[in-house]
Amino acid sequence: MDNKTHQNQPEVNALLNSEFLTEPxxxxxxxxxxxxxxxxxxxxxxxxxxSVVCDLLMDQDSENRMVNSAYAIDERLLHDKSDGWRYDSMPPDPVMYQLGLNGIKETASQLFDKKFIDLHKEQQIEILNAVQSGKVKDGIWKNLDSKIFFEELLAETAEIFFSHPTVQVSINYVGMADAKGWTKLKLNQSENLEN
Known part of the structure; x- marks a missing residue:
């Protein structure tokens, strides 16, 4: 369990043991x-x-992260699961992730002559910005659309991150509290649970 996950354990346990959640x-x-x-x-x-890339995308400190989205991505790819579609210009997800990560490694080596994980945070962000904007064109990126790779990686990382109860508790999100329904639906109204 990561550090912040452990720090938020009492709050998450209180939520999970509350009457506000349905069993599913x-x-x-x-x-x-x-x-x-x-x-x-x-x-x-x-x-x-x-893991480092996912942390950067969610603006987490790798030494004090709430959630490591890389575990869920790794598990999904291991079981060859997908959301049922992909861009026709992209390879299947397992291949896309391997190529994309190798492209990031390659770009770090070309630009800074170092491994990505050994770079300063600003340099790592510079590389990710280049991948996101499509400014990387050499090597692996000749055959893999960096913009689409970045889009897919960011979307999956964000979905995993924000669906984790530790993150939901930390941002005071209570939308999962579905057992009693929602009755206050007008502007500037909030349920007692939300306060």
Missing amino acids: TRKVLQERFEKVGTNRFFDDASFSLL
Whole structure:
């Protein structure tokens, strides 16, 4: 369990044990909260790189993260699961992620002659900005659209991050509290649970 996940454990446990969650919602959130991952799809170096990139995308400190989205991505790819569609210009997700991470490694080496994870945060962000904007064109990026890779990576990382109960508690999101319904639906009204 990551540091901030552990720090928010009492609040998350209170939510998970409250009367405000239906059993199906409680079960899903409990699984997300308790899941401790190990990388099985990516090798250790690629997994470390993916973890750092996910942290940068969610503006987390890798030493004090709330959620490591890389574990969920690794597990999804291991089981060859997808959301049922992909861009026709892109390879299947397992190949796309491997190529994209290798492209990030390659770009770091070309621009700074270092491994991505050894760069300063500003340099790492510079590389991710170049990937996002499509300014990387050499090597792997000749055959992989960096903008679409970045879009796919960001969307999946954000979905995993913001669906985790630790993050939801930290931003005071209570939309998962579905057991009693929502009755205050007008502007500037909030349920007692939201206060």
